[in-house]
Amino acid sequence: MLRTCVNLLYKRSFQLSLATRFTSTDPTAGAINAAHDKFSEREQAFENAYFRKLNDELLVQLRERHGDLEKQSDNIEQERKRIEEQIKKLEKKRDELAKRTKK
Helix, strand or coil, X not given: CHHHHHHHXXXXXXXXXXXXXXXXXXXXXXXXXXXXXXXXXXXXXXXHHHHHHHXXXXXXXXXXXXXHHHHHHHHHHHHHHHHHHHHHHHHHHHHHHHHHHHC
């Protein structure tokens, strides 16, 4: 009986050691940069160029969008000023009509 308990414990500890051996916490294991040869340097250069190009394209889009928003903001400000002027004109007319009706 003691021997079967020892065997069971040994098997379980062996299984746990295998599980920890096969799972690695090293984030660079199997990564492209792990080899440090010319192919990995070339691949890293291609990745860097791709992300720089993507970043530049996104910046261009952001600048275009910012310009569009600036134009919209200017148009809204001009429209607000035009509406305020119309309101002032209408208030003047209302005051003149109020004076005429009182006479």
